[in-house]
Amino acid sequence: MKKVFIAIVLILPLHLLAIEQKEIYTQATAAYKAKDFKTSYTLFSKLYITNLSDANLNFMFGISAYEIGNYNMALAAFERVEMLEPANLRNKLEKARTFYMLKMYENAELTFKEVLKNPLIPQNVRKNVELYLSRVIKEQKKSFTYVSLNLNTLYDSNVNSAPIDDTYNIGITEYATAKEKSDGAVETFASIVNIYDIGEANGFALKNSASIYLKRHFEEDEYDINYFSYMPSLLYKYTKYTLEMVGGVDAMTLGDRSYLQTLSLMPRFEYEHTKTLRSMTHFRYQVKDFKQNDQKDLNANHYELSYGLQNILSPRSYVQVNITGVLERKKRGSRVDVDYDEYKFDVAYANQLTSIYGAELYAQIRKREYNDYSTLFNSRRDDLAKSISVGLSVKMLENLLLRLNARYDRVDSDQDVFSYEKQTLLVGVIKTF
Known part of the structure; x- marks a missing residue:
């Protein structure tokens, strides 16, 4: 027992x-x-x-x-x-x-x-x-290179940004404004980006970006543009954080004359809140150097602070909003059209509707207030600009897209000579490598 x-x-x-x-x-x-x-x-x-x-x-x-x-x-x-x-x-x-x-x-x-x-x-x-x-x-790769080529043809209803009204007043005197010039143009844009990892993938990387933009009008060739840009940067990524210090060198010609050169420095920060939501912010300091002697008084220091929020709505669509504040201050002279404060808000929505068709919507509102008083107009200039565009993309071949875009821009100014509107229609192709 x-x-x-x-x-x-x-x-x-x-x-x-x-x-x-x-x-x-x-x-x-x-x-x-x-x-x-x-x-x-x-x-x-x-x-x-x-x-x-x-x-x-x-x-x-x-x-x-x-x-x-x-x-x-x-x-x-x-x-x-x-x-x-x-x-x-x-x-x-x-x-x-x-x-x-x-x-x-x-x-x-x-x-x-x-x-x-x-x-x-x-x-x-x-x-x-x-x-x-x-x-x-x-x-496991260390170096990544991305190349993009764009070729567009477009119609611009107001190439010279001529005023909306036919006349404007200074005091009691009435003057005729410039007439609108509409024209077509061919645009070419090419960019190359190389990213080289220093050490592990989540760590430091060197990034070099270079781009060329050419615009050739059919008739109004004084508005032709050549634009060159080079932006080297040091990038650091750690889990949800991305830090980048970006330098910039830009050069632009207008017509057949050298027009503008700039140098810039831009720290930027990106944070992934979730797999579908991320914030982006940057501060940019830029020095503008106009190349023609009669434009030297336009030389300015440019300051820009921006915050953006992107939400991936689905594997095929996203929406992004940006808020940006800008200040420009003249380096010399007494021109009244250089110093300004600007605030702008823009929103973009993109949707890859099917494996072939995609759509884009974009809108922006911009408020610009000039600091200096104009004795000519007896006021400080105040502009309100609005832009909206609708785009459609069609996948023709692997890495080849057909792009269609319609855009409307309008600027309303308390100094009527600076108010204008324009419509732009664009058809182009984008090839990526």
Whole structure:
């Protein structure tokens, strides 16, 4: 009898422990199926030590650990499953994804390629694996170069920004304003961007951007533009943060004359609040140097502070708003059309409607107040500008888009000679490399 009692005393705790573990397993499995991975991870972590040979439990434990960001624990779980079930394809895939999250890119590449060797995997799974593999290969690269070429033809209803009214007054005297000149033009834009990682992908990088813009009018060639820009920068990225210090050198000709050169410095900051929401802000200081002697009094220091918020609404669409404040201050002279304070608000919406067609909407309102009093007009100039545009893109070939755009601009000024409006229609193609 005594021996039986001792046996019961020894066996009962083990029996109760088995019942308790079964209840925990049931709760953990229910939480896993409900995608409550934080709870399932907590519960499975109480079980896996005594169930190292249970492939199903360890797989669910690994998924739970992965989903809450505990990638080291997830990798250990998937490796235990692989020892128990070497042919488990789903486990290999999850293990490869975990390698990727741990930045073990060589291991991730080898494991993804091993998964792709299986001819029985579904086509949608194969595409996802190929996408991951391309990301892995990209992460291991140090240098990335992007090239874009644009060729547009456009119609501008008011090339010379002629005033809306036919006349304007100075005192009691009435003067005729310039007549609108409408014309067509051909635009060419080319840009090249190179990013070179210094060390790991989340770290420092050197970025160099160069662009050329050419505009040739059919008749009004005095408004032809040549514009050149070079912007080197040092960039630092850490998880959700991106910091960048950007320098800038610009040169512009108008007609056949050298017109403007600028130097700028722009620190910018970007923060990802979530996977779909991010903030962007920058401050830019720019020195403007006009090249013609009769325009030297336009030389100015330009100060700009901007904040933007972008929300990715879906994998195909986003909306972005920007608020910008600008100050310009003359470097010499007494011209009254140089010093101003400006505030502008713009919003952009883009939607890739289908795999072929995309649409864009853009609107801006801008308030500019000049600081100096004009004795000619007996007032300080105050402008309110409004712009709106609608665009459509059509995918013609891989990396080749047809672009259509219609834009309306209007400026209303308390000095009527500076009020104008124009319509612009554009058709062009964009090729990326």
